[in-house]
Amino acid sequence: MPIDPTLIRAIAELGVPAPLPSNDPEEQRERAFAYERAVYPYLGPAGPELPIREHVVPVSGRPDVAVRLYYPREPAPELRLPACLHFFGGAFVQGGLHHPSVAAMCALRAARADVVIAAVSYALAPEHPFPTALEQGWAALDWLVREAGSLGVDPGRIAIAGQSAGGNLAAALTQLNRDRARHPLALQILEVPGLDLTRGAGERVTDGITEAELAPLGTAVDRYVPRVEDRHDPRVSPLLAQDFGGLPPAYIFTAEVDPLRDDGERYAAALAGAGVPVTAMRLLGLPHEGGMYERVSGTARVAQAAIAQALRALHDL
Template identity: 35%
Template sequence: MRDLVDPALLPGLELMPALDLEEAYLPAIREGMEQASGAMPEPVGTGVQWRDEQVPTPDGHAVPVRIYTPAGSGPWPAILQIHGGGYIVGSVTTGHGMMMTLAASVEAVIISVDYRLAPETPAPGSVQDCYAALLWLVDQSAQLGIDPSRIAVAGQSAGGGLAAALTLLARDRGGPAIVHQNLTYPMLDDRTCVTPQPDHLGAFVWTPQANSFGWRCLLGQEPGGTNVPPYAVPARAADLSGLPPAFITVGALDLFLAEDLDYARRLIEAKVPTELHVYPGAYHGFDVMPDAPVSQRMKNDMTIALRRALHGD
């Protein structure tokens, strides 16, 4: 099935081999990802400054966040960024360099959330951490140089699922207002685990086995069941009306293709302005090859959508 992959993306399959995930392996996988992310050089010439902060929560724990501030003077729009990792791995170091580049190109302050991971913290702990960061962002907007009327949420994979869930939670709690949701190959629906998929979807990187494991860790139960924790599975929300405009991207070989297409359809039917991009020959996480033309197209499409939402470009 490698013949279906965009040739420019083939080397990425060596960087991200599919894993048979088990809970016993998680500490080693997390450590390896942190080491790999930490070894990546920062992009030069962005003018972006970054620092780490701690966000207090009502139950007494703190949520680490990493703040990226572009050069110049604000007030800036803000992007609440939520990293990927199947709900079970990843941190603010995931995509650190990409966040520096994005803050400069979009001209926005980015607040990246180091939410608690499953299975140690099952749902709804992760989305509650993201909501605490959103509230803090608004409360500290003057100190952060942020215009609180221009806030977007963005995420990749599980982070895209959390970004979608966060918009639902913020809508139902009456704010803060979010002007845009930017979802990159989002992980939205645990029912994909019990729905047969064509063999070529999910053949690479994030497989059906990995997907079942990630959802099982987050939900604390087998995926695809009758009941799930609130705000854990955005695709299960009965009402998608009143949500912020959405931008959704997914590769044509991604296991999440069908659920992302269906979520975009439901948003459109709920009268939510929605932009959808499907990239041929692209597997899950294909932008691990940032110089591939298809990755450049996705980055450009995402940047345009964010600038339009936050600056009116």
């Protein structure tokens, strides 16, 4: 199935060319940020103004990590709200909490589900390759559980979510948590995740995808995991884990026109085979980033409504 023509038309009418890749990571980040600033306000919804609190969490042996908390209302310790630790996307090398889509999505989910969204500003590759971002994520999770009372969060109702590269980190973190501490995670939400970084472009879904669109995938993996032998580590490729038991219930969203589609669908099958409750949704007609374009895609609106409903269900635990 081709990309949704409504989405194609909306992007074409903007007349903003997609950012070209660059060998300079900083230049690539600037191009990606400029592109998103130009297109997102027309394709995606704005987020509401919410109370925000900034925190810096120390990380053993790694750079400290900033965590931004989006509250659906003014925070107070007595609230004891559910929370969701969120990891943005960007192929491990770009993106961040300053991007319009990330800020809007975090605020929208906090408001729609009446939960605290704890967005992790993890370090980017190649300056900070694996395992820095994952260890920062672990420190953020451990901090969120330990400090839950003072943050107005219920430590028994915490979810983990991530988009694209952030979905990889979220999935890896659920496995790491199971093996290290077993903090009681209630839910994982993985959106268009890349979960097997050992696979080359030729081994992935290519329907409707050009070679030029596939090339950045290999570059991203090289920058995040420069040692090829490390790519078989389940902390890098969660799909290669030997054990999927004991992980939190999952919502997994894949996009039909996306080279990473099979990763999410295979992971859903692996979790289900291990007895983990899974809901999997393929977003028909959408490319990798299409799930955030709610202004122009009915499919994206359905997906985001499903995520909000999953997060609201944390209140019932």
